[in-house]
Amino acid sequence: MLVPEDVLKDRIERFIQHFRTELDQIAAITGKSGRTFRKLLYLSVLDALSICISEPSDTNGKRFAAFVSDFSDWPDGERVSLTHLVELLDRDSNPAFDKVREKAREMLSHWMPMRSREVFINKDPLPSSFGADWPRENGQPRKIENVRLEQLTHYSLLWAHRNYLAHELRNPGYGVDSGHLDSPFYHELETISYGDGGKQSTLTTELVYPDVFLLRLCRDALTNLCRHLIQSKLDPYEGKGYKFGSYWIRELNS
Numbered sequence: 001m002l003v004p005e006d007v008l009k010d011r012i013e014r015f016i017q018h019f020r021t022e023l024d025q026i027a028a029i030t031g032k033s034g035r036t037f038r039k040l041l042y043l044s045v046l047d048a049l050s051i052c053i054s055e056p057s058d059t060n061g062k063r064f065a066a067f068v069s070d071f072s073d074w075p076d077g078e079r080v081s082l083t084h085l086v087e088l089l090d091r092d093s094n095p096a097f098d099k100v101r102e103k104a105r106e107m108l109s110h111w112m113p114m115r116s117r118e119v120f121i122n123k124d125p126l127p128s129s130f131g132a133d134w135p136r137e138n139g140q141p142r143k144i145e146n147v148r149l150e151q152l153t154h155y156s157l158l159w160a161h162r163n164y165l166a167h168e169l170r171n172p173g174y175g176v177d178s179g180h181l182d183s184p185f186y187h188e189l190e191t192i193s194y195g196d197g198g199k200q201s202t203l204t205t206e207l208v209y210p211d212v213f214l215l216r217l218c219r220d221a222l223t224n225l226c227r228h229l230i231q232s233k234l235d236p237y238e239g240k241g242y243k244f245g246s247y248w249i250r251e252l253n254s
Contacts, residue, residue: 011236016222019045036170038211038215039214040165040166049221050066051241052236052242065156080153081153083205160172161209174191176208188206189203189205
């Protein structure tokens with residue numbers, strides 16, 4: 001249904017302002033678990049916004065990743081998490097990945113030893129870094145342990161982060177977000193355990209998406225989405241994704 005331009009603009013501004021107000025309230029959450037709750041809700045906002053312009057045929061993860069890529073001003077999101085890639089390659093001895101394995105391990109060696117410093121994800125490689133070395137199957141990059149290359153990008157890992165929080169109410173991994181950094185980073189974590197062999201020390205590299213970073217993603221996405229809706233003359237309440245009505249079963253509100 002076509003609506004006058006001034007009415008459409010008012011509806012867009014009302015839609016955007018609703019989420020800006022929600023973000024302000026989320027940012028004010030405090031308490032022992034405040035950071036976990038804030039992260040969960042920031043990622044829920046991104047998920048909700050992605051519905052506004054998604055194609056009905058898109059999977060939830062594809063819709064989320066595409067929205068963050070298109071609207072959140074986060075170019076590092078397309079980078080491949082080197083720690084996840086190396087771990088997968090270490091578990092898969094397929095010789096087809098020998099060149100990729102050698103290159104990835106060399107890249108990771110430049111980070112070490114990390115000790116007390118952080119490594120930001122702009123040090124992660126782009127998928128194109130592996131070029132022709134990455135084996136292909138049926139014209140597509142071959143999977144490692146049934147994991148696609150795109151699943152190792154930060155756009156996809158952000159969706160995985162959202163799922164851990166939404167379904168298990170916990171952050172993935174053991175990374176520490178102390179609040180002093182505002183961009184995604186890796187840090188080294190030493191775990192001490194005691195067994196029959198005495199004291200044992202294990203070092204792992206943990207990935208962290210700070211909550212202040214997630215808030216910035218949301219705010220940038222809102223600004224860019226608002227511009228897109230106005231320029232494209234799209235009504236966020238009458239789009240492809242949202243179905244408003246009295247019924248809890250989505251299809252009944254069409």
